[in-house]
Amino acid sequence: MNNHSSESGIFNTNYQSWAERNGFSDWALALLWIVAAFILFQATASVVAVALVLMKGGISADANEMMSQLTENLDLLFIGNSTGQILFLGLATWFFTRLHTSKKGRKEFLRFSVQPDTLQKSAITVVLIIAIQPTIWFLSWINAFIPVPEVFSNMQNTQMQMIENYLRGDHLLMLTLFHVGLVPAICEETLYRGYVMRAFQKSWGIWPAIIVSGLLFGLYHIQLSNLIPLATLGMLFAYITWVSESIIPAIIAHLVNNGGSVLVGTYYPESAFAEITPESMPPLWAVIISLLITAYIVYWMYGQNKKSIA
Numbered sequence: 001m002n003n004h005s006s007e008s009g010i011f012n013t014n015y016q017s018w019a020e021r022n023g024f025s026d027w028a029l030a031l032l033w034i035v036a037a038f039i040l041f042q043a044t045a046s047v048v049a050v051a052l053v054l055m056k057g058g059i060s061a062d063a064n065e066m067m068s069q070l071t072e073n074l075d076l077l078f079i080g081n082s083t084g085q086i087l088f089l090g091l092a093t094w095f096f097t098r099l100h101t102s103k104k105g106r107k108e109f110l111r112f113s114v115q116p117d118t119l120q121k122s123a124i125t126v127v128l129i130i131a132i133q134p135t136i137w138f139l140s141w142i143n144a145f146i147p148v149p150e151v152f153s154n155m156q157n158t159q160m161q162m163i164e165n166y167l168r169g170d171h172l173l174m175l176t177l178f179h180v181g182l183v184p185a186i187c188e189e190t191l192y193r194g195y196v197m198r199a200f201q202k203s204w205g206i207w208p209a210i211i212v213s214g215l216l217f218g219l220y221h222i223q224l225s226n227l228i229p230l231a232t233l234g235m236l237f238a239y240i241t242w243v244s245e246s247i248i249p250a251i252i253a254h255l256v257n258n259g260g261s262v263l264v265g266t267y268y269p270e271s272a273f274a275e276i277t278p279e280s281m282p283p284l285w286a287v288i289i290s291l292l293i294t295a296y297i298v299y300w301m302y303g304q305n306k307k308s309i310a
Contacts, residue, residue: 002137018099026100030199033096040092041084049073049080074166078179093245095196100199110194117308121244121301128297129260132236134290137282139229142225144278148224156223164273167265176266181259189251191239192217192234210238223274233257239298243305253298275296 019029052074084134094106101109115121186216192213218231235252244250265272274280 015102015105017101024099025203026199027203029099030196033093034191034196034220037084037088037096037150037247038220041088043084045077045080045084047080048083049077052079062109062303074162075175078176082179084181085183085187087171089191092190094196097195100202103257109198110190111241111245112194113246114245114248115244117304118244118246118248121240121246121304122249122252124238124297125244125249126256128236128240129253129256129293131290131293131297133260134282134286135294136229136233137276138287138290139232140226140276141281143225143228143236143280144276144280146225146228151222152222152224156225160273166268167262167272171266173262173266176262177259181255184258185251185254188217188220189237189241189254192220193237193250194247197241203243206242210235210242243301244310245305249257272283 018024019026050285053076094110097106099110105170107113129254150244196216197209197213200212204212214233214235214237215231215232218227219239223230237253240253241247261272
């Protein structure tokens with residue numbers, strides 16, 4: 001199935017979705033679900049994590065001591081986080097998609113399909129994610145010049161310190177890769193590159209959908225000092241999904257990005273957790289090479305997409 005036939009299957013059928021029958025815009029429902037899914041995910045993650053800490057040995061009523069206990073049991077926080085993501089970013093999004101398409105069209109709507117070139121595109125995206133890392137570092141450096149409210153800065157610093165302490169300590173690498181790499185790769189891609197991107201595409205077209213879904217992905221992480229690189233990655237994952245006409249390459253790209261961060265943080269923590277400041281500009285030669293390779297792969301993937309349509 002090529003891109004053209006897949007697009008026509010979504011947008012040019014006689015089927016009228018629940019949203020269309022009831023006068024709801026696809027993009028508005030998508031925004032509503034992003035907020036609801038985020039709240040439900042966070043609430044579930046917190047409840048599960050606290051329950052696991054209680055089962056392990058109790059928890060203090062003092063807020064500061066409670067936070068310290070949760071920090072010392074980051075593995076339990078990961079379990080809570082994965083539970084929330086699986087239930088609401090993944091499974092609940094699958095069911096919510098039913099408001100936009102038929103029951104049989106849900107898989108195609110979310111682009112859970114394998115095309116003849118999916119394996120090839122997946123391999124190329126692995127190279128792309130590795131190649132773009134110096135550019136992401138450069139964007140983080142640019143982001144460091146933007147003032148961030150102290151509350152967000154402190155929250156992110158606390159989060160990063162918790163993760164650094166965890167990765168520097170004894171931890172089961174495969175379990176960490178599961179919670180930090182695999183679960184977010186599948187669940188976040190289902191929500192943002194599957195559901196949100198398609199809903200915005202139906203309302204506004206593909207390029208606004210790529211841009212807006214990427215920005216929403218960046219904001220979802222509540223890391224304003226990393227908003228530019230996160231939004232850029234979100235747009236890149238969206239672009240990969242569009243030109244591949246499959247969510248699978250984006251899932252693999254997300255997994256490589258997150259899994260690579262875990263591996264670097266475990267074996268090279270000094271580099272992984274080095275503070276990004278206006279004074280820590282990455283080597284310009286590395287950024288230029290990264291941009292050239294990234295631009296070439298992006299252009300090549302676009303060319304392959306145009307050939308498949310033709």
